[in-house]
Amino acid sequence: MFLIRLWHYLKGYVIIIVSGLSVEKFINICTRRQILLWDIERLSPTEVIMKMSIRGFKNARSAARKSRCRVRIKAKKGLPYIIWRYKKRKGFVAGLIVFAVLIYLMTSIIWSVEITGNYNLSRETLMQQLNEMGIFRGATKRSINPKHVADKLMLNNRGLAWVGVELKGTKLIISVREGIEPPRVVPMDQPCNVVAERDGIVISVRAKNGLEKVKEGDTVKKGQVLISGVMESKNPEAGTRYVHAMGEVLARTWYEVKVDVPEKKINRIRTGHEWNKYSMYFLDFKIRLPSGNNPFELYEKDIVDKAPVIMNHFKFPLGLIIEKHYELKEEEEFLDKEEARRLAEKTAMDKVSEILPADAEIVDRQMEIFTSDGKEYLLVTVECTENIAMQQEIGGN
Secondary structure (H helix, E strand, O other), X not given: OHHHHHHHHHHOEEEEEEEOOOHHHHHHHHHHOOOOEEEEEEEXXXXXXXXXXXXXXXXXXXXXXXXXXXXEEEEEEOHHHHHHHOOOOHHHHHHHHHHHHHHHHHOOEOOEEEEEOOOOOOHHHHHHHHHHOOOOOOOEHHHOOHHHHHHHHHHHOOOEEEEEEEEEOOEEEEEEEEOOOOOOOOOOOOOEEEEEOOOEEXXXXXXXXXXXXXXXXXXXXXXXXXXXXXXXOOOHHHOEEXXXXXXXXXXXXXXXXXXXXXXXXXXXXXXXXXXXXXXXXXXOEEEEOOOOOOOOOOEEEEEEEEOOEEOOOEEOOEEEEEEEEEEEEEEEEEOOHHHHHHHHHHHHHHHHHHHOOOOOEEEEEEEEEEEEOOEEEEEEEEEEEEEOEEEEEOOOO
């Protein structure tokens, strides 16, 4: 029904009132001549109101004469009449056309680029690669092939496991998933041993294939064979068989970190002086406004984006960027023993976190303060349980 009404609106129609003693005869003549009438309603015994197409109205004149009815137009409806009404208002028509063209152009370009899922790979690196492909804010949507863009990003970044590219309105959404570098694994069809990745004391051995060479409580060194892939037969005639050794060896391991206990620390505080740098931008095009040079040697920076926002949701891709530079000065603060040791402990544990394997579980932690050459140090020893099994080709290093 809606499509029919829309069609009549686009073609144009008139609302007419037919009056006379033979209104029914007028309707019958129009029906026989296939003149479309709709929304017929009787106003009085001698008057009927109805709708008729523009072309049908022209063809209905003879039907009105034959039926001796009087036909008058009550209203003219539809797009043709609107166009005719504004035909002489050329400025309005020109503005309407320009507005329509601007709307088309604005919806045909990329207004924003959103990148999600990247942690190790920086947004700046991905944006630079997109720019090299001719993709930036202001690029036409028609020039972007999502599959081609995804393939190029995968080829340029070996650390990505998956890339999704989607055009959503005027936004380009790049979704990435970073892969985890897998441990070195010897192919299944190649014989190998399972060796110790680091020193430790064995807690348990679970061999899936191969011959166990250590047991619970044994102390092992890095590179020592834990599960052998060399199967020697008791019968000399049978010879030696080589297999692909596999298994898990849990062990207690230790990690040590030594840091100095600081006597003082440097605090950076703001002096109260500020210098601002101003830039105007539209999409990815930025113009710096005259604002002089940064007078500070030591400073911290905040960026404020002054862009118009509608309903706290739609942000225009144009506006003013203010880079606020705050001058800093350094002040030394002497620490008491307790505070200095807390700071050293935090520094040491941060370093431990950097060197611990992902699967290592801390079971004990010991700290020792000692002095050497008049300097105080903190030694942190962490005991862990972890899987130290690592495959190594037979005969390899």
